[in-house]
Amino acid sequence: MSTTAEHPGGIAGHIHPEPQGFIRRYVFSIDHKIIGIQYIITGFVFFILAGLLAETIRAQLFNASGGFVTPQTYNEVYSIHGSSMVWLVVIPLVTGGFGNLVFPVQIGARDVAFPWLNMLSFWIFPVAGLMLFSSFLMGAPTAGWTEYPPVSLQGAAGTSMWAAAIFLVGVSSTLTGINFVVTIMQMRAPGMTFTRMPLFVWGQFATAPLLMIATTALAAALAALFMERQFGVPFYDPTKGGSPVMWQHMFWFYSHPAVYIMILPAFGIISEVLPTFARKPIFGYKLIAFSSMSIALAGFMVWAHHMFTSGLAPYLQLPFMIITFVIAVPTGVKIFSWTATLWGGKIHYSTAMLFAMGFVALFTLGGITGIFLAAVPYDLHLHGTYFVVAHFHYVLVGGSMMGIFAGMYYWFPKMSGRLLNEKLGHWHFWLFFIGFNGTFLPMHWLGIEGMPRWVATYDPQFEFWNRFASISSVVMGVGILLFFINVLWSIRFGKKSGPNPWGARTLEWQVPSPPHYYNFKNIPTVYGLPYDFSQPLPYKGLDDELNDTPPAALAGAHH
Amino acid sequence: MAVATLGHAGEHEEVDQLYKETRDLRLQGFLLFLISDCVLFSSFIFAYLYMRNSGQGWPPPGIQRLDVAFAAVNSVVLFGSGATMHYALENWKHGNFMKYAWCLIATIVLGACFLGGQGYEYTHLIYVDHVTWAGSGIFGASFFTLTGMHGFHVFMGVCYLTVLLLQSTAGVYTKSKYFGLTAGTLYWHFVDIIWVFLFSLFYLI
Numbered sequence: 114m115s116t117t118a119e120h121p122g123g124i125a126g127h128i129h130p131e132p133q134g135f136i137r138r139y140v141f142s143i144d145h146k147i148i149g150i151q152y153i154i155t156g157f158v159f160f161i162l163a164g165l166l167a168e169t170i171r172a173q174l175f176n177a178s179g180g181f182v183t184p185q186t187y188n189e190v191y192s193i194h195g196s197s198m199v200w201l202v203v204i205p206l207v208t209g210g211f212g213n214l215v216f217p218v219q220i221g222a223r224d225v226a227f228p229w230l231n232m233l234s235f236w237i238f239p240v241a242g243l244m245l246f247s248s249f250l251m252g253a254p255t256a257g258w259t260e261y262p263p264v265s266l267q268g269a270a271g272t273s274m275w276a277a278a279i280f281l282v283g284v285s286s287t288l289t290g291i292n293f294v295v296t297i298m299q300m301r302a303p304g305m306t307f308t309r310m311p312l313f314v315w316g317q318f319a320t321a322p323l324l325m326i327a328t329t330a331l332a333a334a335l336a337a338l339f340m341e342r343q344f345g346v347p348f349y350d351p352t353k354g355g356s357p358v359m360w361q362h363m364f365w366f367y368s369h370p371a372v373y374i375m376i377l378p379a380f381g382i383i384s385e386v387l388p389t390f391a392r393k394p395i396f397g398y399k400l401i402a403f404s405s406m407s408i409a410l411a412g413f414m415v416w417a418h419h420m421f422t423s424g425l426a427p428y429l430q431l432p433f434m435i436i437t438f439v440i441a442v443p444t445g446v447k448i449f450s451w452t453a454t455l456w457g458g459k460i461h462y463s464t465a466m467l468f469a470m471g472f473v474a475l476f477t478l479g480g481i482t483g484i485f486l487a488a489v490p491y492d493l494h495l496h497g498t499y500f501v502v503a504h505f506h507y508v509l510v511g512g513s514m515m516g517i518f519a520g521m522y523y524w525f526p527k528m529s530g531r532l533l534n535e536k537l538g539h540w541h542f543w544l545f546f547i548g549f550n551g552t553f554l555p556m557h558w559l560g561i562e563g564m565p566r567w568v569a570t571y572d573p574q575f576e577f578w579n580r581f582a583s584i585s586s587v588v589m590g591v592g593i594l595l596f597f598i599n600v601l602w603s604i605r606f607g608k609k610s611g612p613n614p615w616g617a618r619t620l621e622w623q624v625p626s627p628p629h630y631y632n633f634k635n636i637p638t639v640y641g642l643p644y645d646f647s648q649p650l651p652y653k654g655l656d657d658e659l660n661d662t663p664p665a666a667l668a669g670a671h672h
Numbered sequence: 673m674a675v676a677t678l679g680h681a682g683e684h685e686e687v688d689q690l691y692k693e694t695r696d697l698r699l700q701g702f703l704l705f706l707i708s709d710c711v712l713f714s715s716f717i718f719a720y721l722y723m724r725n726s727g728q729g730w731p732p733p734g735i736q737r738l739d740v741a742f743a744a745v746n747s748v749v750l751f752g753s754g755a756t757m758h759y760a761l762e763n764w765k766h767g768n769f770m771k772y773a774w775c776l777i778a779t780i781v782l783g784a785c786f787l788g789g790q791g792y793e794y795t796h797l798i799y800v801d802h803v804t805w806a807g808s809g810i811f812g813a814s815f816f817t818l819t820g821m822h823g824f825h826v827f828m829g830v831c832y833l834t835v836l837l838l839q840s841t842a843g844v845y846t847k848s849k850y851f852g853l854t855a856g857t858l859y860w861h862f863v864d865i866i867w868v869f870l871f872s873l874f875y876l877i
Contacts, residue, residue: 226697226701227697227701230701287708290704290708291701291704291705291708292701294700294704295697295700295701295704298700299697299700300697325704325707325708326707326708326711327711328708329708329709329711329712329715330711330712330714330715332712332715333711333712333715333716333719334715337716337719337817340813340817344805344806345806345807346805346806346812346813346816346817347806347809347810347813348719348723348810348813353809353810354723354726354728354732354809354810355723355810355813356722356723356726359719359722359723362718362722363715363718363719366715
């Protein structure tokens with residue numbers, strides 16, 4: 114824990130000398146903003162790979178008889194698609210990516226609490242990602258992203274590699290969680306009380322303990338799986354006295370909170386974007402903040418709703434069902450607060466706003482199907498069908514990914530100093546939105562009619578809607594392609610944004626784009642919420658930030 | 673011997689000042705690390721209790737109950753090391769360097785004794801009772817995994833405390849700047865508390 118020894122000074126100091134040279138500045142950087150961008154780039158690279166796997170799935174399912182790849186390969190493809198989308202794309206993007214990039218500036222800090230630990234967290238992540246994809250070389254896991262034993266015990270050698278890779282990603286997440294909790298607890302600028310923090314910070318503050326606690330539980334489950342596969346230590350094999358259901362308990366004790374890890378920061382992004390482009394104070398600030406916390410807390414008490422068909426005792430099913438229903442209340446509070454924020458607002462249909470509004474619509478749909486699945490009798494019918502696939506793609510793609518895209522359009526100027534092209538952005542949004550619904554909406558009725566997940570061929574009666582979904586997925590893919598073209602083009606030729614292109618009021622917009630490595634010359638004093646658009650800015654001590662002179666503290670810093 | 677006589681006085685005041693401002697960050701970070709480590713143990717303890725209650729009785733047929741007496745003595749050794757660690761930190765705070773050093777050395781020795789005892793117990797189990805990690809069903813799996821994880825933590829603790837001893841004799845810490853010692857003490861108590869649970873759950877019930 115001696116990593117902070119060279120960065121002393123609490124929130125007032127915590128200023129490190131200017132990084133020298135390409136390696137220290139962009140590769141092994143300890144600047145939270147650079148690390149955030151590293152996460153975002155790496156996450157999107159894995160997003161492309163996992164997206165190609167998704168298109169492979171849709172190509173296979175174009176015909177009822179399959180035929181694009183062998184069933185064995187198909188199993189590997191959807192397993193790695195799910196694993197990498199969850200652990201290498203969405204979680205790193207919303208926590209390590211946008212979290213690192215934005216929230217330390219939003220609370221008025223010069224960096225996170227443990228910059229070296231932050232760098233370590235990042236560099237574990239691409240290594241683990243390469244390990245995960247390298248499992249294709251030795252026979253990838255075939256039991257889906259959940260890797261239930263006994264199938265995962267019989268899987269090829271790549272399954273052990275999978276377990277090791279996810280374990281490493283977990284280490285990275287845990288370190289990030291510790292770093293974020295301490296940063297938010299200890300490093301807020303003077304006057305930045307908890308109830309004045311921007312809602313994105315609240316999103317991260319609710320998520321970080323989940324990263325820290327839930328991920329370690331998964332680490333135990335993965336370690337046990339690894340030991341059983343490599344050394345024959347019986348944990349899950351029923352023939353040696355182990356229990357496959359135990360894996361499900363340990364896995365979902367992590368993985369249910371993990372869905373909140375993926376969505377709570379996205380809630381935060383949406384809560385920044387909506388008021389900015391509706392030019393209205395956010396409705397129900399405290400309700401949105403505290404509902405994030407209550408979702409995070411309740412998220413630990415619902416894991417067995419994934420296991421209603423695993424022989425769970427009926428007296429256990431009922432409380433898990435009810436607590437799951439209860440989670441809909443704070444989630445509904447958020448949806449209504451966002452809708453009320455839009456009500457009577459002067460809405461600017463920028464691309465970020467389109468994605469944010471798309472998020473509210475699609476996430477609501479995904480949330481409603483979640484209520485279906487939480488009801489035990491209905492779940493018994495739908496478990497393991499495409500209805501489940503539709504549900505979690507609505508909350509993860511329609512929710513988290515839409516949030517990530519909203520965040521990209523919103524904060525890209527802060528990363529690069531240039532705006533993303535709005536026209537291409539609108540094309541991206543509409544192709545993505547239409548393609549997404551075309552792909553996943555039919556899966557609802559496919560699932561209700563009984564089409565099972567995780568099959569390489571299916572009954573011909575489902576062929577029409579599967580073909581519809583496959584064609585729509587290409588539309589979605591084209592939309593994503595436009596996004597990448599947009600990023601690559603705008604980073605060179607985009608319109609210069611200036612410090613605050615959106616007229617937003619959180620702290621990151623009051624400093625240059627991109628911010629200096631020290632974020633603030635003078636740590637500001639905060640005396641209000643950032644969402645009152647008609648009022649003067651609630652900060653003191655920011656007058657100097659847009660000048661080019663470095664802060665006085667740096668002149669005397671010798672390290 | 674007073675602790676704060678090492679190095680230049682002015683230099684230390686400056687470091688002390690900076691240290692006061694960063695202290696809470698590191699302490700909190702370390703406590704959070706211990707919490708997440710605790711979840712790791714809790715998950716394996718959950719797994720153990722889950723398997724234990726899976727209906728075949730405990731210990732499973734063909735396996736002897738564990739020897740409580742020896743483990744109890746070994747536990748006393750470990751808990752004793754917790755006490756000496758506590759006195760080591762207290763003595764450091766009061767500037768009694770020699771007492772601190774002897775208490776820390778006692779902690780390290782007791783920790784090593786505990787590891788030796790555990791090694792003896794493992795050897796006895798494996799070669800006399802033929803209970804192994806992978807070959808004795810869920811009993812071997814849960815016992816060796818959990819106590820092995822704990823033993824690994826004790827081993828890391830012994831190494832860390834040795835480093836702390838060397839660092840403190842080399843003047844890395846001062847009377848008011850001793851975060852490493854605080855972290856070491858917290859870690860050692862954490863390992864002790866985990867053992868309370870493991871001892872109760874494996875040997876007593």
